[in-house]
Amino acid sequence: MTFAATVLTLYPEMFPGPLGVSLAGRALREGTWALDAVQIRDFAIDKHRTVDDTPAGGGAGMVLRVDVLAAAVDHALAAHPGCPVVAMTPRGKPLTQERVRELAAGPGVIVLCGRFEGFDERIFAGRQVEEVSVGDIVLSGGECAALMLLDACIRLLPGVMGAPSSGQEESFENGLLEYPHYTRPVEWEGRTIPEVLRSGDHAKIAEWRKRRSEDDTRSRRPDLWERHVGARVQSASGAQREVQDD
Ligand code: SAH
DSSP, X not given: OOEEEEEEESOGGGSSGGGGSHHHHHHXXXXXXXXXXXXXXXXXXXXXXXXXXXXXXXXXXXXXXXXXXXXXXXXXXXXXXXXXXXXXXXXXXEOOHHHHHHHHTSSEEEEEEOOTTOBOTHHHHHTTOEEEESSSSOOXXXXXXXXXXXXXXXXXSTTTSSSGGGGTSSTXXXXXXXXXXXXXXXXXXXXXXXXXXXXXXXXXXXHHXXXXXXXXXXXXXXXXXXXXXXXXXHHHTTOOOOOOOO
């Protein structure tokens, strides 16, 4: 089944952009996923095709109008009933590999890209729009964030990645960062590939990789490590695994 990506944006010319090359580009040409980049301005209701207005309460910048956004979302939902609608916003829930996996397993996604100061808040509850952030940074628009979200989904679609197993050992797939990689030359500027990786002893290699994955997660991402250890304790005690929301 084709994964249907609909992007609602003021800059449809930004798509497929980087998703038109390499694995995602081939998958697009082969019909593994489909892209519809929709111009939000087409849903403006006045003769000047206005999409934004000044913020209620005052302040700098402009806010995307809820009526225009809703018309664009309704148009996308009419073509893809029941499809999840996601808005890119720094105020949203941080995107995780788990959520990407869920989206990639579904029929597709409708992605709303903001500009200026962002969206009129009423769109989120008014159309069941999920707010998603791609990190504690502020971009000038939601398009780059949408490209990230779509790229992460597309590489998981069946047949897109060369070796299916390479997706499973990736960072975050088991709640940990991946172990580090090396390749030839064996020695470079006095730095060598760790001995164990050249030993041919698969059990030892697996053990080394597991340890590095755990050590690196603990030191680099204490937040991930705590969650990982918490999940392990919970599943060991037979308690129902609770998904931590924060
Ligand atoms: N005034 C907003 C920022 C608006 S930035 C605030 O302070 O929260 C303009 C648009 O860029 C946003 O509407 C959103 O679509 C996009 N954007 C910026 N940073 C983002 C992030 N970290 N994740 C997802 N989208 C982001």
